[in-house]
Amino acid sequence: MNLTEVEKRLLVLHYVFPVPANRFTKLYEVDPELIQFSTFPTEKLAFILNITPKKASKIKGSVAVNSTLPFEELYDSYGIIPIPFTNPLFPKSLLTMIDPPAVLYVQGNTQLLAEKMKVSIIGSRKATFYSEKSLTFIVPPLVKNNVIIVSGLASGADTFAHQSAIKYGGKTIAVLGHGLFHIYPRENSTLKDEIGKNHLLVTEYPPYVRPERWTFPMRNRIISGLSNAIIVTEAAKKSGTMSTVEHALEHGKDVFAVPGPITSRLSEGPNNLISEGAEPLSNGYQVIETLR
DSSP states (O other): OOOOHHHHHHHHHHHHSOOOGGGGHHHHHHOTTSOSGGGSOHHHHHHHHTSOHHHHHHHHHHHHHHTTSOHHHHHHHTTOEEEETTSTTSOHHHHTSSSOOSEEEEEEOGGGGGOSOEEEEEOOTTOOHHHHHHHHHHHHHHHHTTOEEEEOOOTTHHHHHHHHHHHTTOOEEEEOSSOTTOOSSGGGHHHHHHHHHHSEEEESSOTTOOOOTTHHHHHHHHHHHHOSEEEEOSOOSSSHHHHHHHHHHHTTOEEEEOOOOTTOGGGHHHHHHHHTTOEEOSSHHHHHHHHO
């Protein structure tokens, strides 16, 4: 992959300060080539990045230490492709967000990012056989129409979504809430390897970043941003799944929900979405008709 000199400098900065692109807006305004970074007084850098002088000093020092590292070659040795937000390969749909990732770190088939039809399937980590069975009606029509299945590689509904896409011969994108050197949950290690080899892993975090509570809500906006529509299988009324739906609504995406039994707590989320205007979903052809 060909990166400009400015993009290479961004890789160094993002390695030590992995924040969304909007956090660098002021920096690009005063230093569009990212060549004056090391010359800025600490107080000025703190103002530009909206951080404390202490943190600015630390970042400045870390950038100086890491500036000579061949990041492209190091990432390539692990099969990782960094895609800065200024690069042509960066998904245009993510640039419409108020806080797009500054860099995407991907592993696998990058052509999947360019595919026009992507649908995310999300739900509870405690999703039941009901979600798994529902996907036998939803995923095959999507795969038949070359729709890429997007999800977050979490336990439960996410796992069912990725596995269904693979089972029915489709392609899937897993958006991670951590760097590519890690895996969460651990039981999805084999699935992660399969997706990284034959499909696509995506994260906004440098490889060393560990999974944290705050990284997964951030990941949700990327799942939504990549997708043309969102499908919710099972979820509690208040959950991480609903945060992804909120992002989807903000992005103007179509939201579908699988209606469930009123006796199940995990049906509260989808049933409530339907009452608020989401389309009740019983098969994948409904999604295809809406997206056409």
